[in-house]
Amino acid sequence: MSDIDQIVVETAARLFADDVTPQLRNAAEAGSWPQALWEAVADLGLPEALVPEQAGGYGLDPLVALAVVRTAARFAVPLPLAETLWANRLLAAAGLSRPSGPVTFFAPATSAPSVDPLQITRSADGWRLVGHAPRVPWGAQADVVVVADSADGPMIARVPAGRATVTAGDNLAAEPRDDLAFDLVLPADSVAPAPRLALSLQEAGAALRAIQMAGALERVLELSVRYASERVQFGRPIGKFQAVQQNLAILAGQTAAAGGAADLAAEALAEDLDPLPIAIAKARTGEAASSACAIAHQVHGAIGFTHEHELHHFTRRLWAWRDEYGNDTHWNARVGAAVTAAGADGLWPLITAA
Amino acid sequence: MTETSITFPPPPADTLSDLRAEVRDFLATALANRKPRDRARTWTGFDADFSAQMGERGWIGMTWPKRYGGHERSALERYVVLEEMLAAGAPVAAHWIADRQSGPLLLKAGTEEQRQAILPRIAAGQCFFCIGMSEPDSGSDLAAARTRATPVEGGFRVNGTKLWTTYGHKSHYMILFCRTGAADDRHGGTSQLLVDLSTPGITIRPIADLSGEHHFNEVVFEDVFLPSSAVIGALGDGWNQVMGELAFERSGPERFLSSFILLVEAVRALGQSPSVAAQAAVGRLTGQIVTLRRLSRSVAGLLQRGENPALQAALVKDQGALLEQEIPEVVRTILAVEPSLRSPVDLSNVLAHIVLAAPCFSLRGGTREILRGIIARGLGLR
Numbered sequence: 099m100s101d102i103d104q105i106v107v108e109t110a111a112r113l114f115a116d117d118v119t120p121q122l123r124n125a126a127e128a129g130s131w132p133q134a135l136w137e138a139v140a141d142l143g144l145p146e147a148l149v150p151e152q153a154g155g156y157g158l159d160p161l162v163a164l165a166v167v168r169t170a171a172r173f174a175v176p177l178p179l180a181e182t183l184w185a186n187r188l189l190a191a192a193g194l195s196r197p198s199g200p201v202t203f204f205a206p207a208t209s210a211p212s213v214d215p216l217q218i219t220r221s222a223d224g225w226r227l228v229g230h231a232p233r234v235p236w237g238a239q240a241d242v243v244v245v246a247d248s249a250d251g252p253m254i255a256r257v258p259a260g261r262a263t264v265t266a267g268d269n270l271a272a273e274p275r276d277d278l279a280f281d282l283v284l285p286a287d288s289v290a291p292a293p294r295l296a297l298s299l300q301e302a303g304a305a306l307r308a309i310q311m312a313g314a315l316e317r318v319l320e321l322s323v324r325y326a327s328e329r330v331q332f333g334r335p336i337g338k339f340q341a342v343q344q345n346l347a348i349l350a351g352q353t354a355a356a357g358g359a360a361d362l363a364a365e366a367l368a369e370d371l372d373p374l375p376i377a378i379a380k381a382r383t384g385e386a387a388s389s390a391c392a393i394a395h396q397v398h399g400a401i402g403f404t405h406e407h408e409l410h411h412f413t414r415r416l417w418a419w420r421d422e423y424g425n426d427t428h429w430n431a432r433v434g435a436a437v438t439a440a441g442a443d444g445l446w447p448l449i450t451a452a
Numbered sequence: 453m454t455e456t457s458i459t460f461p462p463p464p465a466d467t468l469s470d471l472r473a474e475v476r477d478f479l480a481t482a483l484a485n486r487k488p489r490d491r492a493r494t495w496t497g498f499d500a501d502f503s504a505q506m507g508e509r510g511w512i513g514m515t516w517p518k519r520y521g522g523h524e525r526s527a528l529e530r531y532v533v534l535e536e537m538l539a540a541g542a543p544v545a546a547h548w549i550a551d552r553q554s555g556p557l558l559l560k561a562g563t564e565e566q567r568q569a570i571l572p573r574i575a576a577g578q579c580f581f582c583i584g585m586s587e588p589d590s591g592s593d594l595a596a597a598r599t600r601a602t603p604v605e606g607g608f609r610v611n612g613t614k615l616w617t618t619y620g621h622k623s624h625y626m627i628l629f630c631r632t633g634a635a636d637d638r639h640g641g642t643s644q645l646l647v648d649l650s651t652p653g654i655t656i657r658p659i660a661d662l663s664g665e666h667h668f669n670e671v672v673f674e675d676v677f678l679p680s681s682a683v684i685g686a687l688g689d690g691w692n693q694v695m696g697e698l699a700f701e702r703s704g705p706e707r708f709l710s711s712f713i714l715l716v717e718a719v720r721a722l723g724q725s726p727s728v729a730a731q732a733a734v735g736r737l738t739g740q741i742v743t744l745r746r747l748s749r750s751v752a753g754l755l756q757r758g759e760n761p762a763l764q765a766a767l768v769k770d771q772g773a774l775l776e777q778e779i780p781e782v783v784r785t786i787l788a789v790e791p792s793l794r795s796p797v798d799l800s801n802v803l804a805h806i807v808l809a810a811p812c813f814s815l816r817g818g819t820r821e822i823l824r825g826i827i828a829r830g831l832g833l834r
């Protein structure tokens with residue numbers, strides 16, 4: 099990372115460290131939209147961080163933009179930042195206009211057929227969008243980017259916030275995951291043929307969650323090591339006990355593996371969404387999350403089980419994110435399918451190319 | 453509080469596809485008739501002819517200066533050759549220790565005479581080494597070593613017993629870690645000596661491992677005379693030298709590929725239509741290898757830049773051993789096969805070998821508990 103890139107990440111980290119307090123997170127969980135925080139984030143230009151320069155962005159290295167996503171997760175920032183970055187990337191690729199507020203995207207699950215899949219048809223005054231989009235992150239609050247089938251092939255559309263019929267939902271961290279029902283007409287200039295990037299929405303979502311999990315895990319490790327150095331029992335810090343050290347070493351190993359896996363995802367997201375590294379990353383970070391959260395809570399004892407302690411802001415996110423956009427098993431099976439296709443003698447070449 | 457972030461920078465770009473292709477071509481021919489059961493013994497597979505071929509190709513001592521028979525190639529080029537060898541199950545044991553550990557030690561700390569006499573022969577794949585660290589009462593606690601070199605006219609007289617000496621019976625030299633100073637100076641009183649194993653007074657006795665195979669040994673020294681010129685580095689510097697050696701050797705591809713051939717055979721046995729559960733299990737292991745390989749290459753990049761990533765290396769080795777030991781456990785849950793060393797079926801045979809070898813993956817080169825202690829220190833807990 100160059101110095102300038104480093105500054106972008108550090109500036110974001112400073113903002114998050116100063117502004118994202120437990121009180122702010124709790125208020126967001128209770129349903130209030132942190133407008134001031136959003137404005138501060140927007141002032142840094144972060145929502146546009148993945149938009150290429152020729153499309154009006156800043157020309158930031160995409161890996162730096164994704165490092166900001168990881169950093170945001172390290173602070174459990176209660177905003178749809180990852181979603182906005184990617185949705186704006188898609189809108190830019192499609193040549194559609196981007197809003198100044200938050201934008202999210204809907205990725206239909208690929209594991210099960212949709213109940214009421216999105217359809218879009220030309221109408222006299224634009225395009226008519228119908229269908230059902232379950233569990234859209236911040237679906238009530240943000241504009242929503244969707245890809246819907248049409249007679250002319252897949253189309254991408256931006257639906258302004260407030261237009262869908264919303265059934266509010268959430269995940270374990272009380273991040274909004276709203277069910278949206280569409281039956282509305284969009285102006286012609288908010289719909290376009292879906293660009294190639296928009297055809298891999300589940301991969302993109304999985305890659306973003308993998309990156310976020312790596313960031314949250316880094317914080318879980320930090321909190322756990324710090325607590326183990328401070329908490330005294332039997333006359334010494336619990337981190338001096340070998341049993342605790344061994345667990346923290348495992349936590350560090352899982353965090354390191356998740357970090358490496360998330361880097362694979364970031365590189366794929368920055369380039370052409372190669373599904374194999376993304377599948378590996380989502381599965382590996384998900385597995386790390388399971389093991390790491392268990393250890394972190396064990397090390398923290400009862401205090402870590404309280405609402406007052408901040409550990410749960412990270413562990414609840416990890417427990418939620420590991421199952422979003424496909425769980426470990428889903429993605430492991432995708433990797434396994436690639437291995438089956440490559441065959442026994444193609445396994446090593448597959449590994450060195452990943 | 454010190455920040456506990458552990459950085460693994462992006463590994464250097466893999467621009468070595470020509471070298472990789474060259475190695476793959478070579479292996480396709482050289483190992484054409486090597487059966488999976490033999491491939492499963494990669495870094496315990498001893499084959500002097502194969503090592504000589506490697507030497508001819510310039511694939512031993514790759515990073516060493518040309519004046520010592522080396523090839524002045526980068527650590528990353530060496531990494532590519534190593535991982536290709538291991539992934540193909542090539543028998544690398546004969547030259548492995550000399551290439552990885554003993555040669556670099558001589559290069560760093562050896563006398564000019566030692567370097568000139570020995571390094572070119574190692575690089576040619578004709579000179580094999582073993583490591584004399586462990587003893588009956590000194591395993592993890594290496595500083596408890598008792599073997600002693602007592603100064604005598606013109607050199608030392610050595611007495612003591614080394615244990616678990618891998619391929620001691622087929623090696624030309626040992627690097628002996630022993631006491632040369634005051635008994636109560638745990639670290640400062642130790643040195644490393646270069647031992648020609650044909651020296652009188654050395655007895656090498658085989659120890660069979662739990663599967664009956666012979667690779668490690670007991671090596672007994674009885675009044676063995678070693679010349680003063682046998683000292684490697686400075687007298688009394690043994691501890692520091694050994695620690696440097698270990699830190700560098702904990703993150704290579706051998707730290708996560710020991711069971712790789714079993715995974716290959718499992719994929720072969722599963723064929724073209726495995727169950728989803730089997731596919732997910734294989735996919736998971738593959739993803740773990742890809743991830744660890746990335747971390748391991750990241751460490752290689754750090755080493756190439758002259759940094760000392762001891763913490764990262766310990767993390768890679770700990771995670772790698774977990775993976776290597778999990779592969780047989782996963783394979784036996786997704787494929788109905790009874791392991792047997794005498795089975796004519798490749799999968800059964802390879803599984804048998806790996807099940808029986810697996811315990812040592814978290815012992816050799818620093819036990820799991822010792823590694824985790826190093827990690828804890830790196831985290832600032834000790």
Ligand SMILES: Cc1cc2nc3c(=O)[nH]c(=O)nc-3n(C[C@H](O)[C@H](O)[C@H](O)COP(=O)(O)OP(=O)(O)OC[C@H]3O[C@@H](n4cnc5c(N)ncnc54)[C@H](O)[C@@H]3O)c2cc1C
Pocket residue numbers: 582583584585586587590591592593615616617618619668812815816817818819820821822
């Ligand atoms: C296949 C194989 C090949 C080998 N080849 C060689 C060789 O070529 N040359 C050579 O010198 N050595 C060799 N070794 C020896 C190897 O380095 C030792 O086995 C290793 O250092 C551990 O020592 P130990 O076996 O005496 O176990 P011990 O040190 O006695 O340990 C026994 C158990 O106690 C644990 N333990 C020990 N101390 C602590 C502590 N402070 N805290 C927590 N737990 C602890 C260990 O982790 C382990 O679980 C080889 C070993 C194997 C298995």
